[in-house]
Amino acid sequence: MTLETRLTDLLGIEYPIVQAPVGSATTSELAAAVSAAGGLGHLAVTWRDCEETRRAIRETRELTDDPFAVNLALDEATTVVDTDDHLETVLESGAPIVTLSFGDAAPYVDRIHDAGAVVTQTVGSAEAARDAVEAGVDAVVTQGLEAGGHVESEVATTALVPRVADAVGDEVPVIAAGGIADGRGIAAALALGADGAWLGTRFVATEEARVHDEYRRRLRESDETDTAYTTLFDKGWPGTPHRVLGNETLERWEREGRPPAGERPGERDVVATRDGEPIERYDEALATPDVEGDIESMALFAGQSVGLIDADQSAGAVVESLVAETRDAISGLPGRT
Secondary structure, three states: OOOOOHHHHHHOOOOOEEEOOOHHHOOHHHHHHHHHOOOEEEEEOOOOOHHHHHHHHHHHHHHOOOOEEEEEEOOOOOOOOOHHHHHHHHHHOOOOEEEEEOOOOHHHHHHHHHOOOEEEEEEOOHHHHHHHHHHOOOEEEEEOOOOOEEOOOOOOHHHHHHHHHHHHOOOOOEEEEOOOOOHHHHHHHHHHOOOEEEEOHHHHOOOOOOOOHHHHHHHHHOOOOOEEEEOOOOEOOOOOOEEEEOOHHHHHHHHOOOOOOOOOOOOOOEEEEEOOEEEEOOEOOOOOOOEEEOHHHOOOEOOHHHHHOOOOOOHHHHHHHHHHHHHHHHHOOOOOO
16 A cells, blocks of 8 residues: 655655654654655754754765755744754755744745755644745644644644645645654544654654653653643743653642742752753753753653553664554555455
8 A cells, every 4th residue: 555645745755754853862863764764854953053963964864865854943042053054054964855843934945945955834723834835835744732842733633634734725735743653643644634744752762862761761651641731841942832741840840839930849950960061950951861860850752642652663663663554544444445
């Protein structure tokens, strides 16, 4: 059974499966492995400087000849490099696909197209999707409320995808994100009107992802009721909602009546360090392997799909499983053989 869609045609990939740009967890090895397996691998570079970005893109190109994407978050509250300069670095380094989130893609679309690259934008509503299409993007990503990490929408994936699909019609492909971690979810996204699926939490749990062993353990052992949608971990990216695994930091804050920033319990506690630099409680820093300290108290980003993860696998094996599961799910529908 073929899984070709408008998205696979646009991006030059075999399967409509996209590894989300999962922040500091992304590596060249992860992106290349997903792309080599027929999906679309992804690098998140917003928190890297220009030299680090060049190196990551170069290393990914050395590992695979297949297409991969590079993501930039546009919110100035979290960027470490001016977006114009960072985008220039990304394009000069030869990124074939650029994905934009948390901001307006319009000022950047022509520059990306002029460099010969494809551009997508993440949206949280049908109106935002129409605006993105009007700006000239090649595809839109609908991120539902179920998603892990920082979240752009307050609408569930099952409600958001059909609305966006109806809003953009045949103009551009739609990629569904949020709460998807297996082939049943991918098949459901396609049935809702999407042309592909964008998975984050499932790929954070892979062997190639740059995450701490304790974080990885929590992902394996958690279920769908263990996440919280909150703005609690706001040091580093204030005001942006996110979904994390429940932990003592969250529970203590809730027990004390959810006080505002500045009055939260242990506000200035240093819970961990990275290369000697402190990570305070309520910091949005990702738990990477080089972090030392109380990992459990940090922001452990995860979507509601986390209950579908029960083992560490290589990224290539995950893509292979997703493809088989999607085919099984589609062929098992009434009227399909």
